[in-house]
Amino acid sequence: MSDPKTTTTPAAAAAAAADVRLTAEVLHYTAFTTSPTGGNGAGVVLDASRLDDEAMVAIAAELGYSESAFVTPGPDPEADRSFTLRFFSPKAEVGFCGHATIATAVALGERLGEGDFALHTAAGQVPVSVREEGGVMKATLTSVTPHVDDVAAEDVTEALAALGWRAEELDALLPPRIAFAGVRHLVLAAATRERLADLDYDFDRLLELMRRLDLTTVQLVWRESETVFHVRDPFPVGGVVEDAATGAAAAAFGAYARELALVPADARLTLHQGHDMGRPSLLEVTLRAHDPRVRVTGTALALPQG
Template sequence: MTTPSASATAMHLSLTVLLVNAFTDNGSGGNPAGVVLDAPDLTCEQKTDIARQVGYSETAFVQTGSDADFHVEFYTPEGEVDFCGHATVATFSAMRDQGHLQPGHYTQKTKAGILGIEIETDVVRMEQALPQTRPGPAVDSVCRALGIPEAAIRDTQLPIEIISTGLPDILVPVASGYLSRLQPNFQHLAECSRNFEAIGFHVFELGEDEMITAHCRNFAPLYGIDEEAATGSGNGALSCYLAKHCYPGKTQFRFEQGLAMGSPSSIEAALEYSCQSITRVMVQGKATIIGQRDITYA
């Protein structure tokens, strides 16, 4: 890889951030992430400041690793998170498209563990942590935060659960027709996320045909993200939820997200099993470099 442009002026340094749309659908839509290749040694405060200047939900900082091929850190404008799916797809797609990596198998070390990466000519497939599940908040509090009647959730006869395949999301099922009618109260969503030690809410309604398993929206205002157009970790968790409650033994999932934001995105997930237990979680998508920014920091 080529070291980002880093130069010192009186009291400041600069570096180049690649801007990458991840989980695009037919070349459009997707969720943008910042990617800093060959990241210099930076403090948490500096990385948070850079992420804030980039202005996307997450920015990835990449270094060559010793115990894995790469060490990758993920920062929101509010601080570090353990893992980010769309920024992972953005990172390894960018390294492939800039000629730093060839299609093949790699590993990345994150705060969610050392995870496998498979690069193909147009797709990046990433391994996620095995699911960890715990009870979610009560229906009434979730409905108040989302601005919907309780029947919108109760009619699904599905539970609210918190599942993590790298980041803990509150998974919320809603009946058909309600996903587009949400009126989220971001303060209440942030408070509930904090109280339940979750990143945010991943709200879904089941698809009406085999083409799309579920339609989704994701809210993480606790981390400065009101809504995201595509979330790899949230949909990895959702595939595990659906395999448990709706489609036992199902191996392939396709999720649509971002429609409410005018940025429709496509996320695919795959599960492997042994003795009816999930043994591997993989999420894949496409990405496109849309530009770059030179960021100055102290």
């Protein structure tokens, strides 16, 4: 007969194993790619319970990634596979970050196994599923409920001035809007691939506008076909000139495309990002007719430590 004082239930054993595998070490991942030379890098700390805000922003600044993710137990200690997730750029906390969410989900999946996770962020709960496909771990995040708002003409004019773009270089079929799926992004569509490729903007001027409008990135877009887009994301509010892959903006853009009826109610969009900065990334966006939320799917790859 087993001693009741030493008997370990399967759930307790799994929890103990998880405690061992959820390390306080800073892990390095690149998201939305299967190549170490592509995607968007993120630091991931799977056990940040002993870190305060000052320590987290210091780690993010030292790493220099556009964002890094810090994981602590979820709000319900009895809930399985539930975690709280916070994001820091090199300068400050960010309400939501898609690429660091994908990186974190893959890191959790590699340690705890495939399945569904409930990730609690400042923007709200973000369900994430992790599956292995062809030997590669892929994660799909489901955004908070998005919305799309008009943007004042004078703010568009100021954004174009900061970018060095002319109004006639915009695609009239994709009008400027502010899209939200956890954080706010100004969507501006270039009429040509050449205009999108030539990005040389006034960092301080765009930063000032973005702070005033509470924007996280400016999502610059060129439409290749009905469901294929090329995107670039200036990110001066995070102290970064450009993001190589922006999951939060991809979710917001999915909401934008649906709101403006640019795509069918049920649609799968492909977003290419990072090519112009030598960090090619692939983001898959799924829209469902009867669910306002947007799903963003991508891979993530662990990088060598140090």
